[in-house]
Amino acid sequence: xxxxxxxxxxxxxxxxxxxxxxxxxxxxxxxxxxxxxxxxxxxxxxxxxxxxxxxxxxxxxxxxxxxxxxxxxxxxxxxxxxxxxxxxxxxxxxxxxxxxxxxxxxxxxxxxxxxxxxxxxxxxxxxxxxxxxxxxxxxxxxxxxxxxxxxxxxxxxxxxxxxxxxxxxxxxxxxxxxxxxxxxxxxxxxxxxxxxxxxxxxxxxxxxxxxxxxxxxxxxxxxxxxxxxxxxxxxxxxxxxxxxxxxxxxxxxxxxxxxxxxxxxxxxxxxxxxxxxxxxxxxxxxxxxxxxxxxxxxxxxxxxxxxxxxxxxxxxxxxxxxxxxxxxxxxxxxxxxxxxxxxxxxxxxxxxxxxxxxxxxxxxxxxxxxxxxxxxxxxxxxxxxxxxxxxxxxxxxxxxxxxxxxxxxxxxxxxxxxxxxxxxxxxxxxxxxxxxxxxxxxxxxxxxxxxxxxxxxxxxxxxxxxxxxxxxxxxxxx
Amino acid sequence: xxxxxxxxxxxxxxxxxxxxxxxxxxxxxxxxxxxxxxxxxxxxxxxxxxxxxxxxxxxxxxxxxxxxxxxxxxxxxxxxxxxxxxxxxxxxxxxxxxxxxxxxxxxxxxxxxxxxxxxxxxxxxxxxxxxxxxxxxxxxxxxxxxxxxxxxxxxxxxxxxxxxxxxxxxxxxxxxxxxxxxxxxxxxxxxxxxxxxxxxxxxxxxxxxxxxxxxxxxxxxxxxxxxxxxxxxxxxxxxxxxxxxxxxxxxxxxxxxxxxxxxxxxxxxxxxxxxxxxxxxxxxxxxxxxxxxxxxxxxxxxxxxxxxxxxxxxxxxxxxxxxxxxxxxxxxxxxxxxxxxxxxxxxxxxxxxxxxxxxxxxxxxxxxxxxxxxxxxxxxxxxxxxxxxxxxxxxxxxxxxxxxxxxxxxxxxxxxxxxxxxxxxxxxxxxxxxxxxxxxxxxx
Ligand code: SF4
Numbered sequence: 052x053x054x055x056x057x058x059x060x061x062x063x064x065x066x067x068x069x070x071x072x073x074x075x076x077x078x079x080x081x082x083x084x085x086x087x088x089x090x091x092x093x094x095x096x097x098x099x100x101x102x103x104x105x106x107x108x109x110x111x112x113x114x115x116x117x118x119x120x121x122x123x124x125x126x127x128x129x130x131x132x133x134x135x136x137x138x139x140x141x142x143x144x145x146x147x148x149x150x151x152x153x154x155x156x157x158x159x160x161x162x163x164x165x166x167x168x169x170x171x172x173x174x175x176x177x178x179x180x181x182x183x184x185x186x187x188x189x190x191x192x193x194x195x196x197x198x199x200x201x202x203x204x205x206x207x208x209x210x211x212x213x214x215x216x217x218x219x220x221x222x223x224x225x226x227x228x229x230x231x232x233x234x235x236x237x238x239x240x241x242x243x244x245x246x247x248x249x250x251x252x253x254x255x256x257x258x259x260x261x262x263x264x265x266x267x268x269x270x271x272x273x274x275x276x277x278x279x280x281x282x283x284x285x286x287x288x289x290x291x292x293x294x295x296x297x298x299x300x301x302x303x304x305x306x307x308x309x310x311x312x313x314x315x316x317x318x319x320x321x322x323x324x325x326x327x328x329x330x331x332x333x334x335x336x337x338x339x340x341x342x343x344x345x346x347x348x349x350x351x352x353x354x355x356x357x358x359x360x361x362x363x364x365x366x367x368x369x370x371x372x373x374x375x376x377x378x379x380x381x382x383x384x385x386x387x388x389x390x391x392x393x394x395x396x397x398x399x400x401x402x403x404x405x406x407x408x409x410x411x412x413x414x415x416x417x418x419x420x421x422x423x424x425x426x427x428x429x430x431x432x433x434x435x436x437x438x439x440x441x442x443x444x445x446x447x448x449x450x451x452x453x454x455x456x457x458x459x460x461x462x463x464x465x466x467x468x469x470x471x472x473x474x475x476x477x478x479x480x481x482x483x484x485x486x487x488x489x490x491x492x493x494x495x496x497x498x499x500x501x502x503x504x505x506x507x508x509x510x511x512x513x514x515x516x517x518x519x520x521x522x523x524x525x526x527x528x529x
Numbered sequence: 530x531x532x533x534x535x536x537x538x539x540x541x542x543x544x545x546x547x548x549x550x551x552x553x554x555x556x557x558x559x560x561x562x563x564x565x566x567x568x569x570x571x572x573x574x575x576x577x578x579x580x581x582x583x584x585x586x587x588x589x590x591x592x593x594x595x596x597x598x599x600x601x602x603x604x605x606x607x608x609x610x611x612x613x614x615x616x617x618x619x620x621x622x623x624x625x626x627x628x629x630x631x632x633x634x635x636x637x638x639x640x641x642x643x644x645x646x647x648x649x650x651x652x653x654x655x656x657x658x659x660x661x662x663x664x665x666x667x668x669x670x671x672x673x674x675x676x677x678x679x680x681x682x683x684x685x686x687x688x689x690x691x692x693x694x695x696x697x698x699x700x701x702x703x704x705x706x707x708x709x710x711x712x713x714x715x716x717x718x719x720x721x722x723x724x725x726x727x728x729x730x731x732x733x734x735x736x737x738x739x740x741x742x743x744x745x746x747x748x749x750x751x752x753x754x755x756x757x758x759x760x761x762x763x764x765x766x767x768x769x770x771x772x773x774x775x776x777x778x779x780x781x782x783x784x785x786x787x788x789x790x791x792x793x794x795x796x797x798x799x800x801x802x803x804x805x806x807x808x809x810x811x812x813x814x815x816x817x818x819x820x821x822x823x824x825x826x827x828x829x830x831x832x833x834x835x836x837x838x839x840x841x842x843x844x845x846x847x848x849x850x851x852x853x854x855x856x857x858x859x860x861x862x863x864x865x866x867x868x869x870x871x872x873x874x875x876x877x878x879x880x881x882x883x884x885x886x887x888x889x890x891x892x893x894x895x896x897x898x899x900x901x902x903x904x905x906x907x908x909x910x911x912x913x914x915x916x917x918x919x920x921x922x923x924x925x926x927x928x929x930x931x932x933x934x935x936x937x938x939x940x941x942x943x944x945x946x947x948x949x950x951x952x953x954x955x956x957x958x959x960x961x962x963x964x965x966x967x968x969x970x971x972x973x
Contacts, residue, residue: 087615093572115666117548121576143541160540179632210572
């Protein structure tokens with residue numbers, strides 16, 4: 052990847068982050084860990100998050116064992132078909148390759164992957180070491196594409212160029228440059244849309260796709276949750292791009308508008324409000340009166356069903372206070388879901404949020420709400436104490452912070468196991484909130500041992516007193 | 530003698546190994562009040578952290594020097610300095626464990642020079658030991674990184690202890706605990722040594738830091754493990770017991786530095802290996818007592834009893850294990866221990882795959898061992914009765930329809946990895962029962 056290209060991506064005009072007054076690179080996209088501070092994932096991590104969900108492709112990591120060996124197979128995206136994406140492929144380069152260059156090894160690796168597994172495409176990721184030694188990924192991929200008559204797609208995402216966020220965009224660039232527009236769908240309809248930035252973590256898509264089907268919207272390409280390589284190739288024939296994880300792949304939305312004239316909208320699947328708005332906005336953009344009507348009917352049906360299902364949870368969750376600590380768009384998504392359930396978000400992080408997100412968060416939070424601009428474990432603990440929150444909702448990494456602080460915890464990020472999207476997702480979320488909050492374990496993990504209570508300390512003192520006096524004292528106490 | 534085959538492939542498919550820096554960080558986590566600091570780009574630390582958190586289900590303090598493309602080319606001195614200063618301010622660590630990664634090793638930062646000049650600029654860091662280890666990602670596996678870190682731990686000068694020598698303290702033995710040992714294993718070893726009336730100095734001691742106990746405070750450094758004060762007393766040990774062949778170089782370093790004699794115990798599961806460990810401890814005690822008194826050494830009653838229990842368990846389980854074909858993919862030390870234990874039970878070893886070189890690989894109870902990946906295991910394991918490897922083997926075990934017993938790193942889909950113990954008499958029994966139960970379940 053050339054320097055100018057990365058600079059372009061950082062200044063992505065579609066990105067809210069860049070509408071701030073200050074000049075130069077904005078923080079959220081360049082955001083790299085500071086030395087000695089807690090750390091997030093690298094650009095390579097971000098690129099794999101965005102591309103690995105393509106289920107029938109092989110994902111080959113060109114680098115030493117650190118990048119793939121420590122991470123393969125740990126993504127939470129689910130598949131309804133192929134499982135090739137779950138395999139870990141890496142060139143696992145050695146010292147020799149570093150001295151003499153790793154291009155030959157990479158080429159052979161591609162050949163071996165194709166020979167044994169016949170994937171429809173191979174995504175090849177560069178990493179810090181192979182970028183530093185100057186391996187020409189693009190050239191190797193080009194040669195291999197010709198030789199093996201299979202698309203071999205370079206993803207120039209070495210960790211050291213930036214954060215996960217930037218990695219997402221680099222992944223988007225690879226799709227734009229090498230995949231989108233290289234095939235045609237069997238047929239098209241006026242109601243074809245693409246979903247961009249939804250990765251089918253824990254099978255979330257499956258809670259939403261039936262809704263689209265019900266109202267008569269066809270999802271042409273899923274980018275990239277539970278996708279086949281083929282469907283992304285003809286994504287350019289959709290009538291509308293629906294961006295789900297907001298900014299992560301925003302460059303795809305904007306550039307597909309430029310290149311193919313496909314408009315894009317930014318939506319969320321979390322919470323009733325958002326889900327309603329999403330369906331209505333899509334109908335508004337591509338639909339006729341009939342589609343709009345069907346959307347209203349389905350929304351009415353779903354809400355009626357939901358009210359019945361949620362009633363017992365609403366009663367139990369009412370006015371419970373939560374501290375929400377999660378990145379970017381998920382903040383307001385979860386907040387609106389929590390509101391649907393009658394819960395109060397007393398503090399939330401705005402760490403990776405755009406100005407637009409922040410404004411939404413502010414509205415939902417009310418005037419007493421605390422916005423956590425930065426957060427480490429101690430900061431979260433302090434806010435929990437101050438607000439006397441009933442629970443912490445955060446990414447898996449903070450689970451142990453909550454457990455050590457001994458308050459209820461719910462995991463809301465990448466590695467989670469429950470789908471929260473769509474109307475059904477709200478029921479799932481309500482169940483989880485309820486289960487976490489009302490679990491009998493919290494009292495036990497807070498409970499001091501009998502010998503740690505004040506009373507036992509007293510007994511400790513009494514230990515040295517003669518036994519008759521001791522029993523008198525004990526009697527007096529009871 | 531076993532032939533060692535190295536996979537000829539240019540691609541690792543479903544890698545078995547993890548990176549050496551991860552191993553080094555793991556070893557450092559067995560010291561108290563430490564923060565392992567990765568000198569590299571941020572992602573390496575994040576991946577290592579996620580893996581360890583998922584395995585232990587514990588908070589794991591790891592930090593990064595956050596190298597970027599530019600700082601890599603310019604050299605890492607500023608980032609290392611800033612990282613150390615930030616850690617000192619934020620976490621007040623007793624120790625820092627600094628390790629390199631593939632990126633910074635490829636660049637070739639002069640780490641000793643850098644540390645020297647940081648020390649010169651910051652005399653306030655004089656009392657903070659920085660344990661440094663070089664762990665390029667492209668050389669070796671987790672076990673190598675772990676072993677290298679242990680060598681650095683025993684090579685570092687920790688200054689003289691503050692308090693004076695206590696004459697009445699128990700005789701101390703250094704135990705070098707290799708990467709094949711889980712926190713639960715380490716706990717068991719400590720207990721055995723203590724029962725003999727010896728004071729174990731564990732290098733490292735994972736049982737205090739990632740064993741899954743609930744602490745009262747949030748920690749940005751390790752809450753337990755071997756402390757700086759203990760490290761200052763390394764020279765006082767009567768003897769070194771190195772558990773795992775990969776610990777031998779560290780034992781040699783201790784011998785050179787302090788003249789401490791050592792013994793390597795390459796495996797600690799199975800009747801005979803545990804016997805010789807117990808016997809070793811008894812002899813250390815024996816050498817302490819009056820040499821004119823020549824009786825046979827005293828073995829604590831509990832171990833005599835456990836030994837008989839194990840013999841009984843061997844008898845009970847051999848019906849299920851005998852003749853079973855087992856395929857394994859583990860790091861060398863763990864592979865050696867497990868293969869021999871299975872062999873001693875009358876099982877047959879169908880295939881063995883491992884991650885890295887080791888002198889032990891020539892001495893396995895099988896004709897051939899492959900340094901390779903889980904694709905190699907998948908090819909070799911067809912038709913076996915049981916597969917033993919980490920959680921990443923789930924896919925191939927399902928595909929081949931063979932039950933999987935999880936060992937090694939990472940184990941994502943089982944609870945209790947912080948406390949599981951598979952060494953000593955008791956741990957061996959646990960292992961045999963676990964396997965026996967799998968076969969009973971299958972109706973074999
Ligand atoms: S930071 Fe670089 S070397 Fe480390 S995991 Fe990311 S790409 Fe690999």
